[in-house]
Amino acid sequence: MTSASVNDIEFRSVTKRYGAVTAVTDINLAVPKGAFVALLGPSGCGKTTCLRMIGGFEQPSEGEVQIGGAAMAGIPPYRRPVNMVFQHYALFPHFDVEANVAYGLKQMRPKIEAAEISRRVGAALEMVRLGGFGKRRIHEMSGGQQQRVALARALVNKPKVLLLDEPLAALDKKLRTAMQIELQTLQRELGITFVLVTHDQEEALSMSDKVCVMSAGRIVQFASPQEVYDRPANIFVADFVGKTNRLSGTLENGNAVRLSSGALMPVRDTLLAPGTALTLAVRPEAIRLAKAAEAAGGIAGTVTHRIFLGSSVEYSVAVSGLGDLLVTAERQSLAADGLAEPGDPVRLVFDPSGAHVFPA
Amino acid sequence: MPLAPATKRNLVTSALVAPAAAWLFVFLVLPFIAILVFAFGERAPEGGYQAAFTFAQFANLGSRAAAFRNTMMIAPVGAFLCLIVAYPVAYFLAVKASPKYRLVLVSLVVVPFWTSLLVRTYAWMYILGSRGLPNLLDMVGISDVRMLNTPGAVLLGIVYGYLPLMIMPIYVSLEKLDLRLLEASADLGAKPLSTFFGITLPLSLPGVMTGTALVTILLLGEYLIPQLLGGGKVFFIGNALVDLFLQSRNWPFGSAIAVTLVAVVVLVLLVAMRIAWRFAGTRQVDLV
Numbered sequence: 001m002t003s004a005s006v007n008d009i010e011f012r013s014v015t016k017r018y019g020a021v022t023a024v025t026d027i028n029l030a031v032p033k034g035a036f037v038a039l040l041g042p043s044g045c046g047k048t049t050c051l052r053m054i055g056g057f058e059q060p061s062e063g064e065v066q067i068g069g070a071a072m073a074g075i076p077p078y079r080r081p082v083n084m085v086f087q088h089y090a091l092f093p094h095f096d097v098e099a100n101v102a103y104g105l106k107q108m109r110p111k112i113e114a115a116e117i118s119r120r121v122g123a124a125l126e127m128v129r130l131g132g133f134g135k136r137r138i139h140e141m142s143g144g145q146q147q148r149v150a151l152a153r154a155l156v157n158k159p160k161v162l163l164l165d166e167p168l169a170a171l172d173k174k175l176r177t178a179m180q181i182e183l184q185t186l187q188r189e190l191g192i193t194f195v196l197v198t199h200d201q202e203e204a205l206s207m208s209d210k211v212c213v214m215s216a217g218r219i220v221q222f223a224s225p226q227e228v229y230d231r232p233a234n235i236f237v238a239d240f241v242g243k244t245n246r247l248s249g250t251l252e253n254g255n256a257v258r259l260s261s262g263a264l265m266p267v268r269d270t271l272l273a274p275g276t277a278l279t280l281a282v283r284p285e286a287i288r289l290a291k292a293a294e295a296a297g298g299i300a301g302t303v304t305h306r307i308f309l310g311s312s313v314e315y316s317v318a319v320s321g322l323g324d325l326l327v328t329a330e331r332q333s334l335a336a337d338g339l340a341e342p343g344d345p346v347r348l349v350f351d352p353s354g355a356h357v358f359p360a
Numbered sequence: 361m362p363l364a365p366a367t368k369r370n371l372v373t374s375a376l377v378a379p380a381a382a383w384l385f386v387f388l389v390l391p392f393i394a395i396l397v398f399a400f401g402e403r404a405p406e407g408g409y410q411a412a413f414t415f416a417q418f419a420n421l422g423s424r425a426a427a428f429r430n431t432m433m434i435a436p437v438g439a440f441l442c443l444i445v446a447y448p449v450a451y452f453l454a455v456k457a458s459p460k461y462r463l464v465l466v467s468l469v470v471v472p473f474w475t476s477l478l479v480r481t482y483a484w485m486y487i488l489g490s491r492g493l494p495n496l497l498d499m500v501g502i503s504d505v506r507m508l509n510t511p512g513a514v515l516l517g518i519v520y521g522y523l524p525l526m527i528m529p530i531y532v533s534l535e536k537l538d539l540r541l542l543e544a545s546a547d548l549g550a551k552p553l554s555t556f557f558g559i560t561l562p563l564s565l566p567g568v569m570t571g572t573a574l575v576t577i578l579l580l581g582e583y584l585i586p587q588l589l590g591g592g593k594v595f596f597i598g599n600a601l602v603d604l605f606l607q608s609r610n611w612p613f614g615s616a617i618a619v620t621l622v623a624v625v626v627l628v629l630l631v632a633m634r635i636a637w638r639f640a641g642t643r644q645v646d647l648v
Contacts, residue, residue: 055543076546077543077546082547084543086540093563103545107549107550107551
């Protein structure tokens with residue numbers, strides 16, 4: 001293999017078992033150099049196991065993990081060119097901030113001079129905007145600050161790959177959004193490969209340039225955030241990533257589905273045979289809500305709830321035979337109509353491009 | 361009239377503390393005051409105590425130098441040996457043992473306490489005595505090995521008897537240790553030994569200090585083990601006290617020795633706490 005094409009991380013048919021339980025099955029994954037990849041999935045899907053196999057805390061039962069083109073079998077964590085930001089940061093409580101960040105540098109052989117260590121530690125703390133906090137003790141820092149210390153402690157070692165295990169889970173929403181932007185900026189500036197584990201689809205979509213959706217120990221889809229959202233590989237991805245209405249029906253012909261309620265719904269052309277039983281995933285924003293009086297087409301329903309989200313409005317609409325459907329409307333598009341009220345009869349018009357069709 | 365909530369809380373607290381406080385006052389504080397008074401008195405001609413105010417008893421401490429020396433040497437060394445043996449056991453129990461068996465294994469550490477220390481030490485007396493191990497060695501041609509009534513025998517008895525008291529506090533502090541810190545250390549490039557000395561040991565130091573202080577203090581007052589395994593050769597302050605109070609009935613001198621012993625114990629405690637505090641930073645140190 002030529003060095004130009006070397007991926008920073010490569011999983012080759014990796015399976016990991018704990019006794020009788022199989023955590024991940026036959027994982028094949030290549031993370032190119034400098035990429036920001038998110039491993040996304042519900043808890044227990046094997047994403048953390050994958051991350052821990054990169055870090056060296058677990059060894060694959062079968063297959064091989066490579067870092068920078070080198071096989072990692074039997075190589076302990078302290079000999080791997082990767083660093084991890086742990087879920088609850090795992091900062092050393094008996095050290096101050098500076099000593100935490102210096103810890104990795106002090107382990108390096110040949111030894112680094114004390115002055116050089118302190119210079120690099122200072123620079124790392126500046127980078128995460130914690131200059132001047134070096135002498136603080138860990139328990140004197142807020143959650144967000146601890147997060148930055150953990151980041152500095154990992155990045156100061158200039159790892160080939162930075163592993164992040166649910167790094168933002170413990171932060172409040174506002175801080176989380178700010179850190180998302182910061183992480184993205186850092187990643188671009190440093191050019192280090194980031195592998196992020198998260199169960200939060202919003203986090204995965206907003207930060208990474210590739211999302212690896214996992215379920216039950218397998219990779220279900222590995223693609224860009226847009227692709228994962230716009231072209232989910234299966235109903236699981238459609239359901240897990242973003243909000244989705246799940247409907248069932250039967251394919252009438254190439255581009256119409258007879259829903260379980262009896263209504264006909266237009267879909268994009270599909271190659272499936274007419275008569276196939278289908279599951280449909282329809283994004284809330286692919287449904288247009290119209291006042292019952294004005295729209296002739298579409299499906300009739302009644303508004304049951306309205307959730308005002310500021311820039312958009314979410315409606316829950318009861319449709320007989322289909323249950324409650326979620327509909328999102330941008331605020332601007334409502335300006336003329338005004339908001340629908342709970343109890344209003346409405347008609348739902350489906351955008352064929354927003355409906356994903358999967359064989360049931 | 362209903363009591364204010366704060367007053368009521370104080371009353372409840374007092375009521376809960378009272379029995380223990382009364383007990384300690386009657387059986388600890390009062391006797392200690394008596395001992396303190398005795399220490400400055402004189403031996404009555406027929407034995408016992410005779411009122412006086414003299415430092416003669418303290419001036420005479422030198423005559424029991426051997427007992428002090430033995431105690432001051434063997435107690436810390438014994439505690440240290442206990443620590444060396446106990447730490448790996450505690451580490452195994454807290455970190456390596458599967459959670460499924462942990463409770464059973466920890467109980468096994470405590471099981472020896474179900475039998476009296478006297479009986480168990482007696483067993484060692486037999487094992488180390490001339491009909492025990494030395495007899496076996498004699499059979500293979502190694503003769504004239506004396507084991508009983510040596511400092512080694514006393515140390516062995518100490519480690520044997522006090523090991524659980526050292527294991528438990530260390531186990532507790534290791535059990536609280538966040539194992540992710542060890543992973544983080546490895547992740548940052550630290551080899552296992554560096555992780556142990558940089559992370560594990562410092563974070564378990566409160567337990568180490570608690571165990572060491574506990575065992576050392578108990579050993580300073582030890583009577584049984586030196587009596588049985590040290591014979592007349594290796595005796596502690598505790599043995600000297602028994603002699604003085606029960607045999608020669610020199611209560612004031614015995615009291616002076618007891619007061620000195622308590623002073624030493626307090627000193628040891630203070631130093632141990634100091635060290636523990638320094639290493640553990642601001643975290644609370646739970647001593648004894």
